[in-house]
Amino acid sequence: MYKNITMMHGGGGAIMQQMIQNTIIKNLKDKSCEIPLSALDDAAIIDGIVFSTDSYTINPLFFPGGDIGRLSISGTVNDISVMGGDPFALACSLIIEEGFPIDDLERIMMSIHETCTEAKVHVVTGDTKVMEKKSIDKLVITTTGIGKKSKLLEHNLEIIQKYRPNYNKLWLSDFNIEKGDKIIISGTLGDHGTAILSARNNYGFDSNIKSDVSPLNSVIEKALAIGGITNIKDPTRGGLANLLNEWTSKSGIGLKIYEEKIPVKESVRTALGFLGIDYLEVGNEGKVCISAIPEKAEEILQTIKQTKEGEDAMIIGEAINEIDIPVLETIIGGNRIIPMPSGDPIPRIC
Amino acid sequence: MYKNITMMHGGGGAIMQQMIQNTIIKNLKDKSCEIPLSALDDAAIIDGIVFSTDSYTINPLFFPGGDIGRLSISGTVNDISVMGGDPFALACSLIIEEGFPIDDLERIMMSIHETCTEAKVHVVTGDTKVMEKKSIDKLVITTTGIGKKSKLLEHNLEIIQKYRPNYNKLWLSDFNIEKGDKIIISGTLGDHGTAILSARNNYGFDSNIKSDVSPLNSVIEKALAIGGITNIKDPTRGGLANLLNEWTSKSGIGLKIYEEKIPVKESVRTALGFLGIDYLEVGNEGKVCISAIPEKAEEILQTIKQTKEGEDAMIIGEAINEIDIPVLETIIGGNRIIPMPSGDPIPRIC
Numbered sequence: 001m002y003k004n005i006t007m008m009h010g011g012g013g014a015i016m017q018q019m020i021q022n023t024i025i026k027n028l029k030d031k032s033c034e035i036p037l038s039a040l041d042d043a044a045i046i047d048g049i050v051f052s053t054d055s056y057t058i059n060p061l062f063f064p065g066g067d068i069g070r071l072s073i074s075g076t077v078n079d080i081s082v083m084g085g086d087p088f089a090l091a092c093s094l095i096i097e098e099g100f101p102i103d104d105l106e107r108i109m110m111s112i113h114e115t116c117t118e119a120k121v122h123v124v125t126g127d128t129k130v131m132e133k134k135s136i137d138k139l140v141i142t143t144t145g146i147g148k149k150s151k152l153l154e155h156n157l158e159i160i161q162k163y164r165p166n167y168n169k170l171w172l173s174d175f176n177i178e179k180g181d182k183i184i185i186s187g188t189l190g191d192h193g194t195a196i197l198s199a200r201n202n203y204g205f206d207s208n209i210k211s212d213v214s215p216l217n218s219v220i221e222k223a224l225a226i227g228g229i230t231n232i233k234d235p236t237r238g239g240l241a242n243l244l245n246e247w248t249s250k251s252g253i254g255l256k257i258y259e260e261k262i263p264v265k266e267s268v269r270t271a272l273g274f275l276g277i278d279y280l281e282v283g284n285e286g287k288v289c290i291s292a293i294p295e296k297a298e299e300i301l302q303t304i305k306q307t308k309e310g311e312d313a314m315i316i317g318e319a320i321n322e323i324d325i326p327v328l329e330t331i332i333g334g335n336r337i338i339p340m341p342s343g344d345p346i347p348r349i350c
Numbered sequence: 351m352y353k354n355i356t357m358m359h360g361g362g363g364a365i366m367q368q369m370i371q372n373t374i375i376k377n378l379k380d381k382s383c384e385i386p387l388s389a390l391d392d393a394a395i396i397d398g399i400v401f402s403t404d405s406y407t408i409n410p411l412f413f414p415g416g417d418i419g420r421l422s423i424s425g426t427v428n429d430i431s432v433m434g435g436d437p438f439a440l441a442c443s444l445i446i447e448e449g450f451p452i453d454d455l456e457r458i459m460m461s462i463h464e465t466c467t468e469a470k471v472h473v474v475t476g477d478t479k480v481m482e483k484k485s486i487d488k489l490v491i492t493t494t495g496i497g498k499k500s501k502l503l504e505h506n507l508e509i510i511q512k513y514r515p516n517y518n519k520l521w522l523s524d525f526n527i528e529k530g531d532k533i534i535i536s537g538t539l540g541d542h543g544t545a546i547l548s549a550r551n552n553y554g555f556d557s558n559i560k561s562d563v564s565p566l567n568s569v570i571e572k573a574l575a576i577g578g579i580t581n582i583k584d585p586t587r588g589g590l591a592n593l594l595n596e597w598t599s600k601s602g603i604g605l606k607i608y609e610e611k612i613p614v615k616e617s618v619r620t621a622l623g624f625l626g627i628d629y630l631e632v633g634n635e636g637k638v639c640i641s642a643i644p645e646k647a648e649e650i651l652q653t654i655k656q657t658k659e660g661e662d663a664m665i666i667g668e669a670i671n672e673i674d675i676p677v678l679e680t681i682i683g684g685n686r687i688i689p690m691p692s693g694d695p696i697p698r699i700c
Contacts, residue, residue, distance in 0.1 A: 005450040010480030020478060023452055024444075027459035031439070031472035044475035046439045049399070053441035053494055057479045057486075089381070089396045091403035093492050094374075095445075100355040102373055109377035122381035125394035127492075128370060129407045130360030131698065135487035136407075142443050142477075144403055144494035348481065 010057075011343020012237020012283065034171060035083065039250075041173055042079040042233060043147075050085030050147035052076055057140050059348040061108070063199040065191075065210030069111030071285060072141040074215045075236070075350060077119045081217040082232040082288060084156075084172040084224070085147030087119070093127040093142040100138060108139070119215035121145070152224035159227030163293050169230070176230040177251035181319040182297035184290040186219060186304055187212065187312040189240060190268040193282035193346045197275070206267035212286030212309075219307050220288065226303050228296030234288050237344045241280040243289055244326035245340040254322035257338065259331045261316040280328075281341040283349040291319065360407075361693020362587025362633065384521060385433065389600075391524055392429040392583060393497075400435030400497035402426055407490050409698040411458070413549040415541075415560030419461030421635060422491040424565045425586070425700060427469045431567040432582040432638060434506075434522040434574070435497025437469070443477040443492040450488060458489070469565035471495070502574035509577030513645050519580070526580040527601035531669040532647035534640040536569060536654055537562065537662040539590060540618040543632035543696045547625070556617035562636030562659075569657045570638065576653050578646030584638050587694045591630040593639055594676035595690040604672035607688065609681045611666040630678075631691040633699045641669065 008015040020040065030038045034045035043052035056072040066074075072092065080087040092112065096105065116122060153170050160167045169176045195211040197203065216234070223229060235243040240262075248255050264279050272279050286309060292300050297315055304310035326338040358365040370390065380388045384395035393402035406422040416424075422442065430437040442462065446455065466472060503520050510517045519526045545561040547553065566584070573579060581601075585593045590612075598605050614629050622629050636659060642650050647665055654660035676688040 003452060005446045005448060005452060005455070005480055007448055007480050007482065010446070010478055016478060019452070023456050024459055024476070024478070027456065027463050028473050029463060029466070031474055033439075033474065037472075037474050037476070044439070044441075046474050049439075049496060051439060051441055051475055051496060053443045053475060053492070054477045055443040055445050055479045055492060057445060057481050059485075089383075089394070089399075089401060091394075091401055091494050093403045093405040093494075095405050095407060095490060096355045096359070098355060098357055102353060102355060102369070105355070106373050106377065109374055113377050113379060116379070122387075123378050124381055124383065124387050124396050125401055125403060126374070126387070127404045128360055128366060128374070129405045129698075130355055130357050131407050131487060131490075132357065134484050135409075136490075137481060137485035140445060140481075140486075140490070142403070142405060142492035142494075144441050144443075144492075146399060146401060146496060348479075 007347045008343035013242055013341040013343035015342050035173055043083045045083060045171055048149055050080045050083050052079040053144040055140055055142040056350060057348050058350055060199050061138055063211055064195045066213040067108060067111050068139060068141055069108040070115045071213050071350060072143040073112055073115035073119060074213050074285060076143040076145040077121055077215040077217050078234045080145045080147035081220045082172060082234055084150050084153045086150045087121050087145045087147040087217060089124045089146050090121055091125045091144045092123050095129045095131060095136055095140045097136045097138050098130055098133050115215060119217055150224060156224050156227045156229055159296060160293055163295050172231045174231060174246050174250040177247050177253050177291045177319050178230060179253060179319050179321045180294050181230055181291040182294050182315050183317040184297060184301055185314055185316050186288045186310045188263045188265050189284055190264055190272055190279035190282045192285045193349055194268045194271045196349055197346060205271045209267050212284060214286035214309050216288055216309060219304060219309050222303050223290060223300050226296055226300045228293040229290055231291045232288050236283045236350055238341045239281045239283055241338050241341050244338055248324040248326050252324050254320045254324060255317055255326040256320050257317035257326060257328050259328050261314050263312045263314050277345045280338060281345055283344050285350060357697045358693035363592055363691040363693035365692050385523055393433045395433060395521055398499055400430045400433050402429040403494040405490055405492040406700060407698050408700055410549050411488055413561055414545045416563040417458060417461050418489060418491055419458040420465045421563050421700060422493040423462055423465035423469060424563050424635060426493040426495040427471055427565040427567055428584045430495045430497035431570045432522060432584055434500050434503045436500045437471050437495045437497040437567060439474045439496050440471055441475045441494045442473050445479045445481060445486055445490045447486045447488050448480055448483050465565060469567055500574060506574050506577045506579055510643055513643050522581045524581060524596050524600040527597050527603050527641045527669050528580060529603060529669050529671045530644050531580055531641040532644050532665050533667040534647060534651055535664055535666050536638045536660045538613040538615050539634060540614055540622055540629035540632045542635045543699055544618045544621045546699055547696060555621045559617050562634055564636035564659050566638055566659060569654060569659050572653050573640060573650050576646055576650045578643040579640055581641045582638050585634050586700055587633045588691045589631045589633055591688050591691050594688055598674040598676050602674050604670045604674060605667055605676040606670050607667035607676060607678050609678050611664050613662045613664050627695045630688060631695055633694050635700060
């Protein structure tokens with residue numbers, strides 16, 4: 001038992017989950033709704049409104065491929081979209097360090113504006129607080145979003161019901177995955193974390209390594225228009241390893257993943273390998289993982305591959321009727337369990 | 351022109367407003383909706399949903415009369431209620447310093463639970479981030495709330511229309527105040543700020559001084575049930591002085607306030623006087639200021655006075671047809687302008 005908070009308590013893995021259960025969920029009264037707090041999903045759903053919040057504490061604020069502004073819009077837009085929500089309004093709360101350059105703040109606001117335009121959402125409300133020097137590291141943004149039920153959810157459900165007549169789950173939740181579902185990843189893993197490490201430490205990695213941070217609501221919309229999707233989730237803190245463990249434990253199903261199918265850029269593989277970091281455990285900010293009925297998986301894959309954000313998409317595995325853990329069939333042969341990470345190996349990745 | 355952020359940029363007064371206009375609003379595209387970002391009101395209203403966010407950076411976390419948990423629920427509940435919204439779901443995002451005692455976090459979660467019960471709202475989603483020591487001062491909570499239109503708003507409007515047939519403003523906004531409106535304050539000013547200063551500095555003030563931090567949705571509901579209310583706002587950062595200046599400039603109307611009517615506890619008056627702080631400029635966390643048609647003001651006042659939170663309520667002034675500034679008729683005689691404060695005299699008051 002921990003007596004004090006450690007960096008791993010914010011790492012999105014097992015240590016954080018235990019603390020959230022024992023210290024937070026235990027003390028709050030759960031409200032019965034479509035997706036409640038206790039589901040610990042990417043967003044709550046209450047009275048048809050998808051509602052999600054995230055504080056962005058990323059270090060550094062500017063990095064190859066993005067900045068905290070782009071991240072704070074993309075992250076929240078994605079958390080709403082992966083539940084089947086259509087994000088329509090955002091709230092941004094800024095906590096700024098005394099002495100922070102107003103020019104940098106303006107650059108970040110312009111980035112927020114650009115990302116909002118790309119994602120077709122608007123910031124409609126906000127707050128500004130200032131803390132003394134060394135009471136906050138430069139700037140933290142908390143972005144909260146609200147979304148309405150996507151018009152495509154009913155269509156998506158109808159497609160599933162063609163093949164599974166008793167299936168009746170409208171929203172996309174971690175509890176939905178069933179035997180036979182194919183697992184699709186929308187692109188390469190590890191880009192964001194490697195870009196952050198590179199910007200932070202000047203390791204001299206391949207200069208083409210860029211964060212993938214991006215709003216994915218339009219990609220998700222295209223996939224839902226095909227239909228047959230049981231769940232979508234973005235592999236952020238704790239990476240794909242955390243995501244797969246959440247899926248197996250919440251859905252009570254096994255997952256078989258094929259290592260050779262997982263897309264990773266060679267430069268990222270080299271950089272993370274050099275640091276001894278498992279790309280499966282590193283957070284991404286522009287990728288989604290989709291579970292879909294096998295009859296539609298290939299069509300969904302081809303649709304995603306036609307988008308800019310999804311050109312490297314792959315089917316990487318499937319849900320199997322075995323004990324509820326994710327198993328990796330390795331390239332060198334043999335299977336190994338993908339363990340739940342304690343937390344993301346890269347602190348303050350988002 | 352400032353090149354860097356100062357503590358006053360988070361102080362809720364003129365300096366913050368200028369920065370928000372020039373650096374934030376200027377760069378974001380305003381979404382046309384019931385109450386847009388550019389209205390800079392306590393909440394946005396979009397498609398009938400009241401939406402508000404606040405980061406709570408208060409120092410210290412525990413203080414006479416409350417703690418950051420109670421504050422973070424009350425503040426957001428109040429921001430939704432003062433617009434005419436009925437808060438129904440909250441999102442809480444925690445940013446915690448490495449090394450923070452988990453026992454303290456649990457105490458704060460219990461306080462959040464108690465305040466939610468009192469306000470009849472639920473936390474339905476959240477986020478947890480950890481920052482290194484000296485990258486964040488202990489704990490910051492960002493609470494975002496969503497509310498539905500109060501069922502009493504139509505009734506409230508009908509009552510106004512009995513006396514002002516052309517009045518058609520359903521929501522309670524800073525642009526609504528009209529000549530003749532009475533100004534009601536729900537209780538004594540300065541308690542919260544004085545309690546914070548006392549906890550922070552060990553000044554040895556009267557030990558009965560306590561923060562007023564409280565959810566006010568039930569008081570607001572009772573007032574709206576009488577009807578005739580044109581606007582409600584809570585005098586937080588920058589205090590009543592900031593509130594009155596926002597009302598006069600946005601509604602384009604003058605306000606006459608009678609100093610002898612403003613309720614201030616003697617102990618608070620003494621403590622703030624000793625420090626040379628104007629109680630009009632200090633943030634409160636359990637008070638609302640109401641503008642109402644004169645025909646209903648007395649009935650609203652009596653209703654508020656029957657509540658625990660409103661027993662010291664007073665009618666303190668009225669809207670007059672003069673230049674759009676607030677004027678104070680002083681106890682010693684004569685009038686003086688109530689200037690817009692540069693920012694709250696007490697940093698990190700909320």
